[in-house]
Amino acid sequence: MVDIKNIRASICKMGKLLYEKDLTDSSGGNISVRDGNLIYINPRRSGQDWQWEIEEDSVIVTDLCKVPVVGEVDMISREAATHYYIYQNFPDVNAIVHGHPFFMMAFGAAHMDIPAVSEGTRAVVGMQPITNIAEVVPGSIEQAEAVVKNFMKRREIEPGCPLICNIPFHGTFAAGANINDAFLYTEVANNCAKILIYRQIMFGNDPKADFSIHKQFTKEDFETIGVSKEVCTPGYVYTDNAGNKIIYGDCKNLSSSDYSEIVKRVTDEVIKNLKNR
Numbered sequence: 001m002v003d004i005k006n007i008r009a010s011i012c013k014m015g016k017l018l019y020e021k022d023l024t025d026s027s028g029g030n031i032s033v034r035d036g037n038l039i040y041i042n043p044r045r046s047g048q049d050w051q052w053e054i055e056e057d058s059v060i061v062t063d064l065c066k067v068p069v070v071g072e073v074d075m076i077s078r079e080a081a082t083h084y085y086i087y088q089n090f091p092d093v094n095a096i097v098h099g100h101p102f103f104m105m106a107f108g109a110a111h112m113d114i115p116a117v118s119e120g121t122r123a124v125v126g127m128q129p130i131t132n133i134a135e136v137v138p139g140s141i142e143q144a145e146a147v148v149k150n151f152m153k154r155r156e157i158e159p160g161c162p163l164i165c166n167i168p169f170h171g172t173f174a175a176g177a178n179i180n181d182a183f184l185y186t187e188v189a190n191n192c193a194k195i196l197i198y199r200q201i202m203f204g205n206d207p208k209a210d211f212s213i214h215k216q217f218t219k220e221d222f223e224t225i226g227v228s229k230e231v232c233t234p235g236y237v238y239t240d241n242a243g244n245k246i247i248y249g250d251c252k253n254l255s256s257s258d259y260s261e262i263v264k265r266v267t268d269e270v271i272k273n274l275k276n277r
């Protein structure tokens with residue numbers, strides 16, 4: 001579990017998760033979190049020297065222009081420019097994950113967009129394909145500018161949408177309201193890329209294979225996923241916790257004293273069960 005209240009601990013934990021889930025490798029990856037006017041960012045070579053087993057004390061804290069508050073400026077991640085450019089341009093972003101996700105990189109190595117086909121990408125990241133920036137020197141100002149430009153284009157198409165892009169032959173950047181979101185975008189996008197690759201390998205030559213999406217859900221459709229739903233249809237007969245036969249939704253003949261009696265019986269039963277534990 002990631003403790004997002006402890007920012008330094010959350011960066012250490014997320015780095016380990018990224019590494020263990022093949023969402024980055026020992027050659028790179030970096031994570032930062034914004035807290036007010038401070039930026040927390042992992043030290044350079046976290047993968048290469050530490051295989052992402054970094055200590056909380058190694059996380060560097062700076063202001064919004066990379067001036068250190070805790071730690072040394074020369075130890076800040078080599079990809080820092082892209083992180084700071086994103087924070088300066090997107091006030092709603094509070095966490096950034098740069099990874100080297102294996103399956104997304106396969107698309108990047110072919111300059112191919114990643115269409116949204118999985119539930120994760122369609123519902124979480126959105127319907128826009130994940131696109132590539134131009135080839136740039138890793139860690140350069142050109143990379144920072146290109147990632148910001150890519151994110152702005154995504155927001156032009158869909159205001160407020162999640163931010164993620166691919167970098168050819170290199171990796172990805174994802175930015176969210178918190179570190180969990182930035183990690184989530186990276187993981188679901190990589191899973192989507194994995195599905196596309198496996199589907200092609202397994203069924204690419206099968207004339208019976210149908211790769212089309214038969215039903216396009218709207219954003220509003222996906223928002224209903226989190227809405228609590230009735231799980232029984234009225235008239236369903238079941239036995240309740242107290243052993244009574246109940247007809248679900250059949251309350252039309254109950255008086256207020258009946259309701260009180262039911263509430264009392266259920267309360268007594270729950271208290272009895274709790275005492276017996």
Ligand SMILES: [Zn+2]
Pocket residue numbers: 027028029079098099100138170171
């Ligand atoms: Zn990298």
